[in-house]
Amino acid sequence: MPEHVTAVVVGAGHAGLAASHFLRRRSIDHVVLERGEVANSWRHERWDSLRLLTPNWLTRLPGQSYDGPDPDGYMTSAEVASFIDRFAEPAPVRTGFEVTSLRAGDDGFSINGDLRARAVIIASGACNTPVVPAFAAALPPSITQITPHSYRGPADLPEGGVLVVGASATGVQLAAELHRSGRKVTLSVGEHVRMPRLYRGKDVLWWMDAAGVWDQRHDEIDDLERARKLSSPQLVGDEKRRTLDLNALTDMGVELVGRWAALRDGRALFSGGLRNLFSLADLKLARLLDTFDAWAGDPSDERPEPTRVPARPRLQLDLTGGEIRTVVWATGFRPEYGWLDVPVVDAKGRLRHDGGLVEGVPGLYALGLPVLRRRKSTFIHGIEDDAREVTDHLADSLLGRSA
Amino acid sequence: MTTADNGVNVQALLDARQALKDAPEAAQFTWRASSRWDHGVHSTTTIEKFFGLGQEQTHKAQSTFEADHPAVFAAEDNGITPIEYLLVGLAGCLTAGVASVAQNRGIQLRSVEAHVEGQHDIRGILGDGDVRNGYEGIKVTFNIDADASRQEIEALVAQSQKRSAVFDALTNPTDVTVEVA
Numbered sequence: 001m002p003e004h005v006t007a008v009v010v011g012a013g014h015a016g017l018a019a020s021h022f023l024r025r026r027s028i029d030h031v032v033l034e035r036g037e038v039a040n041s042w043r044h045e046r047w048d049s050l051r052l053l054t055p056n057w058l059t060r061l062p063g064q065s066y067d068g069p070d071p072d073g074y075m076t077s078a079e080v081a082s083f084i085d086r087f088a089e090p091a092p093v094r095t096g097f098e099v100t101s102l103r104a105g106d107d108g109f110s111i112n113g114d115l116r117a118r119a120v121i122i123a124s125g126a127c128n129t130p131v132v133p134a135f136a137a138a139l140p141p142s143i144t145q146i147t148p149h150s151y152r153g154p155a156d157l158p159e160g161g162v163l164v165v166g167a168s169a170t171g172v173q174l175a176a177e178l179h180r181s182g183r184k185v186t187l188s189v190g191e192h193v194r195m196p197r198l199y200r201g202k203d204v205l206w207w208m209d210a211a212g213v214w215d216q217r218h219d220e221i222d223d224l225e226r227a228r229k230l231s232s233p234q235l236v237g238d239e240k241r242r243t244l245d246l247n248a249l250t251d252m253g254v255e256l257v258g259r260w261a262a263l264r265d266g267r268a269l270f271s272g273g274l275r276n277l278f279s280l281a282d283l284k285l286a287r288l289l290d291t292f293d294a295w296a297g298d299p300s301d302e303r304p305e306p307t308r309v310p311a312r313p314r315l316q317l318d319l320t321g322g323e324i325r326t327v328v329w330a331t332g333f334r335p336e337y338g339w340l341d342v343p344v345v346d347a348k349g350r351l352r353h354d355g356g357l358v359e360g361v362p363g364l365y366a367l368g369l370p371v372l373r374r375r376k377s378t379f380i381h382g383i384e385d386d387a388r389e390v391t392d393h394l395a396d397s398l399l400g401r402s403a
Numbered sequence: 404m405t406t407a408d409n410g411v412n413v414q415a416l417l418d419a420r421q422a423l424k425d426a427p428e429a430a431q432f433t434w435r436a437s438s439r440w441d442h443g444v445h446s447t448t449t450i451e452k453f454f455g456l457g458q459e460q461t462h463k464a465q466s467t468f469e470a471d472h473p474a475v476f477a478a479e480d481n482g483i484t485p486i487e488y489l490l491v492g493l494a495g496c497l498t499a500g501v502a503s504v505a506q507n508r509g510i511q512l513r514s515v516e517a518h519v520e521g522q523h524d525i526r527g528i529l530g531d532g533d534v535r536n537g538y539e540g541i542k543v544t545f546n547i548d549a550d551a552s553r554q555e556i557e558a559l560v561a562q563s564q565k566r567s568a569v570f571d572a573l574t575n576p577t578d579v580t581v582e583v584a
């Protein structure tokens with residue numbers, strides 16, 4: 001006899017557990033299925049020095065805030081895992097339960113063939129698999145390649161030069177860390193989001209929160225597709241609250257090159273469009289700071305120096321000459337949906353959903369994806385509103401009311 | 404919503420973007436040019452037909468382009484140098500982008516002028532293996548008069564580069580096949 005529950009949540013990270021929090025409040029019986037342990041990716045898929053981009057006071061989950069001694073600090077991965085552990089205590093989590101198949105039928109869903117549910121919330125994460133360009137497979141064998149999934153620290157890499165690809169938070173943090181380890185670092189920069197750590201003496205994410213930028217809803221955003229694939233802002237959870245933008249990296253001695261466009265005869269070929277990427281990021285940052293000033297009702301002339309363009313950015317780099325020994329792919333992640341036996345993933349591998357309501361499959365929901373319902377959905381504290389609204393919809397649907 | 408009129412049918416472009424999401428095969432275009440050697444380094448290239456939206460298409464009229472080298476290259480100067488055609492393409496593409504983005508953002512343009520300079524060390528094409536054949540660098544300077552702040556105008560120019568086919572073709576490598584039929 002298959003087991004029956006009303007709802008199944010896939011994934012016991014912050015998103016799945018927030019869903020469980022609201023399902024419990026509504027007394028909807030459910031289980032949270034977790035392939036590994038609670039907060040699995042925070043324990044096993046993060047590098048050692050990683051800290052959250054959001055300050056501790058902002059890192060909150062439904063009914064649980066930071067209560068430690070350093071509200072302006074930034075949690076380590078281990079601290080995030082403990083924070084989520086505490087949140088998980090009352091949740092009906094089944095660890096070591098890997099969902100390998102999800103089918104939809106007339107009377108609900110079937111999980112792995114032996115668990116039935118009327119509703120399913122997919123909260124399996126946005127960063128399951130690192131994305132690397134196809135030409136990665138053709139790099140010279142003398143080059144060590146690593147992704148942030150398996151990178152733990154500089155000691156994992158051979159001595160010698162490193163090419164870090166991608167200028168998201170991950171890319172700039174790893175470039176800085178590898179540079180500090182004594183290696184020569186080249187950073188290949190694509191589209192990126194520039195931010196100062198502090199603006200007018202406050203954490204830039206305080207401004208994002210206070211000025212309401214993060215509250216913008218998914219159905220109010222002009223180009224939602226673009227907003228959902230934006231890379232993470234160039235920030236680091238640094239104890240000294242330092243800015244880690246491209247100028248900071250240039251000052252350290254990191255060499256900037258354009259987007260890695262192609263591999264030819266063992267050479268990396270970089271785009272010559274670096275200047276415009278800098279302009280785009282600088283202009284976008286200026287507009288963001290203008291938004292903060294407008295909200296504050298008080299203009300400021302505190303503006304970061306424009307991103308400095310290298311005198312002659314290199315357009316190619318010989319990967320066979322020994323200058324580069326390692327390539328670090330900080331080129332993003334994608335969610336893994338191979339276990340979904342329902343046609344809800346588009347040609348680019350993205351889940352088709354409207355604010356967490358999976359299109360065409362009533363009873364199937366998603367949580368914990370970038371800009372799911374609001375700009376803040378990407379961050380831990382953004383889950384509360386999303387999880388409440390998605391579980392509200394789920395509950396109303398079970399009762400036969402359309403939300 | 405907007406009263407700006409730069410003569411760009413942005414709605415048609417937005418509609419096309421939406422339509423092509425469901426029919427990506429219709430988005431496959433092939434642009435074609437045919438050239439014939441005239442004499443010396445002078446050649447004539449004509450362009451008339453292309454393929455797109457799933458079928459053969461024809462320009463309203465055939466266009467003819469003369470390419471030659473200038474007198475300082477000991478040639479007859481029957482037309483511009485081939486590498487100058489790249490400047491024509493870049494200026495045309497970026498300017499079209501500025502007009503389209505301005506239309507989409509409701510910004511009325513009064514004048515848009517671009518000045519394009521390509522730095523070229525010709526020792527490369529003369530056989531010096533340490534110098535590349537093509538441009539060392541290209542610089543485009545826009546003079547734009549519009550109902551917009553300087554920041555908005557800079558954003559127009561930045562977005563135009565971001566969506567420019569020719570800017571991409573010049574800044575990124577392209578796989579080029581040349582063969583004898």
